[in-house]
Amino acid sequence: MMPFDQVSGVAAPMMSPNIDTDVIMPKMFLKGVDRSGLGEGAFNLLRFSAGKPNPEFILNQDGYRNACFLVVGPNFGCGSSREHAVWGLQQLGIRALIGTSFAGIFNDNCGNNGLLTISLEPDLVAEIANAVAHRERNDVFVDLAAQTIRFDRGRRPIKFDIEPTRKEAFLTGRDFVASTLVLADDIRAFEARHAAENPWIF
Amino acid sequence: MAARTLYDKLVDSHVVRNLDDAGLVLLYVDRTVLNEYTSPQAFAGLRAAGRKVWNPKAALMVVDHVNPTAAQRTRAMPDSGAARQVDYFAENARDFGIEYFDILDPRQGIEHVVAPEQGLVMPGMVIAAGDSHSTAYGAFGALGYGIGTSDIEHYLATSTVRYRRLKTMRIHLTGDVPFGVTPKDIVMEIIRRIGADGATGYAVEFTGPVVSNMSVEGRIVMSIMIVEAGARGVVVAPDQKVLDYLKGRPRAPKGEMWERAAKKWLTLASDPDARFDREVALDVADVAPLVTWGTSPDQAIAVTDIIPDPAQQVAPERKAAALRALSYMGLRAGDPIQSVPIDFAFIGSCTNSRIEDLRDAAEVFRGRRVAAGVRAIVVPGSTHVRAQAEAEGLAKVFTDAGVEWRQSGCSMCLAMNDDVLKPGERCASSTNRNFEGRQGPGARTHLMSPAMVAAAAVTGHIADVRSLLGVAGQ
Ligand code: SF4
Numbered sequence: 001m002m003p004f005d006q007v008s009g010v011a012a013p014m015m016s017p018n019i020d021t022d023v024i025m026p027k028m029f030l031k032g033v034d035r036s037g038l039g040e041g042a043f044n045l046l047r048f049s050a051g052k053p054n055p056e057f058i059l060n061q062d063g064y065r066n067a068c069f070l071v072v073g074p075n076f077g078c079g080s081s082r083e084h085a086v087w088g089l090q091q092l093g094i095r096a097l098i099g100t101s102f103a104g105i106f107n108d109n110c111g112n113n114g115l116l117t118i119s120l121e122p123d124l125v126a127e128i129a130n131a132v133a134h135r136e137r138n139d140v141f142v143d144l145a146a147q148t149i150r151f152d153r154g155r156r157p158i159k160f161d162i163e164p165t166r167k168e169a170f171l172t173g174r175d176f177v178a179s180t181l182v183l184a185d186d187i188r189a190f191e192a193r194h195a196a197e198n199p200w201i202f
Numbered sequence: 203m204a205a206r207t208l209y210d211k212l213v214d215s216h217v218v219r220n221l222d223d224a225g226l227v228l229l230y231v232d233r234t235v236l237n238e239y240t241s242p243q244a245f246a247g248l249r250a251a252g253r254k255v256w257n258p259k260a261a262l263m264v265v266d267h268v269n270p271t272a273a274q275r276t277r278a279m280p281d282s283g284a285a286r287q288v289d290y291f292a293e294n295a296r297d298f299g300i301e302y303f304d305i306l307d308p309r310q311g312i313e314h315v316v317a318p319e320q321g322l323v324m325p326g327m328v329i330a331a332g333d334s335h336s337t338a339y340g341a342f343g344a345l346g347y348g349i350g351t352s353d354i355e356h357y358l359a360t361s362t363v364r365y366r367r368l369k370t371m372r373i374h375l376t377g378d379v380p381f382g383v384t385p386k387d388i389v390m391e392i393i394r395r396i397g398a399d400g401a402t403g404y405a406v407e408f409t410g411p412v413v414s415n416m417s418v419e420g421r422i423v424m425s426i427m428i429v430e431a432g433a434r435g436v437v438v439a440p441d442q443k444v445l446d447y448l449k450g451r452p453r454a455p456k457g458e459m460w461e462r463a464a465k466k467w468l469t470l471a472s473d474p475d476a477r478f479d480r481e482v483a484l485d486v487a488d489v490a491p492l493v494t495w496g497t498s499p500d501q502a503i504a505v506t507d508i509i510p511d512p513a514q515q516v517a518p519e520r521k522a523a524a525l526r527a528l529s530y531m532g533l534r535a536g537d538p539i540q541s542v543p544i545d546f547a548f549i550g551s552c553t554n555s556r557i558e559d560l561r562d563a564a565e566v567f568r569g570r571r572v573a574a575g576v577r578a579i580v581v582p583g584s585t586h587v588r589a590q591a592e593a594e595g596l597a598k599v600f601t602d603a604g605v606e607w608r609q610s611g612c613s614m615c616l617a618m619n620d621d622v623l624k625p626g627e628r629c630a631s632s633t634n635r636n637f638e639g640r641q642g643p644g645a646r647t648h649l650m651s652p653a654m655v656a657a658a659a660v661t662g663h664i665a666d667v668r669s670l671l672g673v674a675g676q
Contacts, residue, residue, distance in 0.1 A: 014521050016526070018398045018498045022637040027618050031268070031283025033242035033290045045639050055345075073519050075399035078432060079637060080616070081240060081334040083350035101402055104368075104434035105334055105348050112352035163366075165222040176352075177253070180360045183219065183228060187362060190218040190230055200455035200463045201232050201327065202259075 002114035003173030007095045008141040010070035012058045013129040020079035025088045039091030063135035071129045072099035077106025122150045205473035207370050208437045209405045212345040218329045229365035232327040235313040236263045236280050238291040240332035241369030244355035245294040256361040258299040261635030265305050266312045268618050271608040280620040311584020311610040314338040314552040321451025325440035325467035341421035343470050347435040369479040371404040372391035375412035381667035385420035385649040389427040389494040400501040401605035402432030418447040419558045426553045430499035439471040494636045494649040496527035505666045511535040546629040547578035547659035549652045551615035554632035555583030559652040563597040567603040579606040581613040617641045630658035
C-alpha cells in the first residue's frame with residue numbers, strides 16, 4: 001500500500017451524513033477485473049450530469065478541484081463492501097478523510113490501501129469544515145508521525161488519535177499478506193488444534 | 203473466567219495470535235464465499251506475488267452479482283465487462299482449485315442463500331466474505347462479517363484476517379409479533395430507531411423470545427439487514443431450529459460426527475451475566491409494516507404514516523440530507539406514504555428471496571393481478587429456491603398474477619446486470635438498500651417486506667398489506 005507521512009493540500013467539505021459506497025463508486029464502474037479507471041467513477045453521478053461537470057458538486061468548484069482531503073459527515077462509506085470506492089478516491093487524488101465516524105468495512109479498506117481516515121469529535125470536524133468551506137482557508141496539513149492536523153491557514157494545529165499498529169502500517173506502507181505469511185507456523189499450529197476440536201469443519 | 207458474550211467466545215476460539223495489545227488479532231477464518239465482482243483484484247494480487255490459496259477447500263465461488271435473470275438461462279452475460287469477470291472467475295476457480303458453481307449449476311444462487319443451503323455454514327465458525335451482508339451467517343451461531351478485496355486476498359493467502367475486536371450490542375426482542383409484521387419490518391424498525399450508524403463499530407447479538415420463536419430464515423433476514431445500521435458482525439445463539447435446518451444438508455457432518463458437532467453447537471451462547479457495551483430492547487407488539495421514504499435505510503415510516511417534514515430535523519446536515527432525499531425521491535412532506543404510486547415491484551435479494559419470502563408474497567398475489575402500468579418481477583435467491591417454489595405451485599401463482607418469474611441472482615438489488623430501473627422510476631423493493639442510484643441512476647427505491655411489495659404490485663401504489671391478507675383475491 002501507499003505510505004503516508006506528511007501531506008498538505010486542499011480540503012473539501014462534504015458533510016452529508018451516511019454517504020454510501022454506491023454514491024462514492026456507482027455500479028457502472030464495478031465491471032473490471034483490475035483497479036483501473038476508477039478515478040472517473042468516483043462520485044460519478046454527483047460530479048457529472050449529462051456528461052458535463054456538475055457545477056454544484058464541490059470538487060468541480062474553483063479552489064477545490066485538486067482537493068486531497070475530504071472533510072466528511074458521520075458514517076462515511078456505509079453500505080456495500082466494494083473496495084473500488086477506496087481505489088477511486090485515491091485515483092481522484094484523495095489522501096485522507098477527516099470525519100467523525102467511518103463505516104467498518106470501508107475503514108478497513110482504507111487502512112489496507114493507505115487512505116488515512118482521521119476520526120475527531122463532531123464539533124472539531126464542524127470547525128474544520130467551516131474553515132475549509134472558505135476558498136482562501138481550505139489548506140490543510142496532516143502530519144501522521146506527529147499526529148497533527150493544521151488548518152485555518154496553519155493557525156490551528158490539533159492532535160488526533162490513531163492506534164499505534166495502524167499508524168506504523170500507514171507510515172511504512174506495509175504489505176500485510178507478506179507480514180502475515182511470516183507467521184505461517186503459528187497459523188499451521190492453530191489450524192491443527194482447531195481441526196482436532198472441530199473436525200467437522202475440515 | 204469472566205463472563206463472555208457469544209461474540210467474544212467466537213473470536214477467542216479463532217485467535218491465532220495477538221498483533222498488538224489494543225485488540226488487534228490475527229483471526230482464523232473457517233470459510234469464505236466469493237463472487238465475481240469483489241474477488242478479481244484479490245486473485246490478481248495472488249498471481250502477481252506468486253502466492254497460493256492457503257486452503258482452497260474452505261472457499262466456494264458462486265456467480266450471482268452480474269448475471270442476467272431471464273427465464274431462459276444461458277452462459278451469456280449482459281455485457282463484455284460482466285463476461286470478462288465471469289471468465290476470470292472461472293479461470294481463478296480452476297487455477298487455484300476452488301469449488302465453483304457456474305451460472306448453469308443447479309446449486310447456483312446468491313452467495314448468502316447458497317452457502318447455508320449447502321450446509322457450509324455451521325455454528326461456531328468464523329466466516330468472512332467479500333460482501334457486506336456476510337453477517338447472514340450470524341443466524342447460524344457463526345460469526346459472519348463482510349470484508350473488502352484486500353482482505354479477501356489476505357484471507358485467500360493465509361486463511362486469516364487482521365481483525366480488531368468490536369464493541370458488543372445486544373438487541374433483545376420481546377412481545378407478540380403483530381398480524382402482517384415480518385422479520386423485515388422488525389429489523390427496519392430497529393434501524394430507524396438506532397439510525398444508519400447506530401451499530402457502527404459493533405457486533406450485534408439478537409436475543410429474546412421473538413428471536414427464539416422466529417424461523418432460521420427470519421433470523422437470516424434480520425442478520426443481513428442490520429448491516430444497514432452499520433453492524434460489522436452478527437451472532438444469534440444456535441438452537442434446535444438451526445440444527446433442524448442444517449441436518450442432512452450436503453456439507454453438514456453426518457452420523458457420529460453430526461452427534462458430536464450438534465452437542466457442542468448447543469452449548470454456544472453468551473454467558474448469562476455477560477456484559478454488552480450497548481443494550482437495545484424492543485417490544486415488537488407495536489411494530490407496523492414499514493416503508494422507507496428516503497435514500498437511507500433509516501428513513502422509514504409505518505405504512506399508515508405521513509411522509510415526515512425535514513424541518514423537524516435539528517442538525518443542519520440531517521435537515522439538508524432529508525430535503526435532498528425528498529427531492530431525489532420526488533415526494534412531498536405531509537403526504538400519506540400509502541398514496542404513492544409505483545412503476546415497478548421487485549421481490550428478491552439475499553435479504554428476502556428465500557422460500558418463506560416467496561410464500562408470503564404468493565399469499566398476496568394469489569387470485570389477484572398486478573395493477574395496470576406496474577411491472578413486477580420475482581427473482582428467487584437460488585436455483586434451488588426456484589425449483590422448490592415451482593414444486594410448491596408458487597411460481598404459477600406469480601405468473602397467473604402477471605408477475606415475471608425469473609432465474610436467480612442479485613438482480614435489481616444492485617442492478618449490476620440488465621435489471622436496471624430508468625431514471626425517475628419508482629420501485630417497491632424487498633431489498634436492503636435505498637441509496638441514490640442503487641437500482642439505477644435516478645431510480646427511486648422504497649424498501650419493504652416481500653408481502654408489502656406484493657401489496658404494492660397489485661394495488662399500483664404503496665399499500666398496507668394487512669388490508670389484503672386474509673381477504674381472498676377476486
Ligand atoms: S442480493 Fe444484494 S445485498 Fe445481497 S449479496 Fe447480492 S447485491 Fe449484495
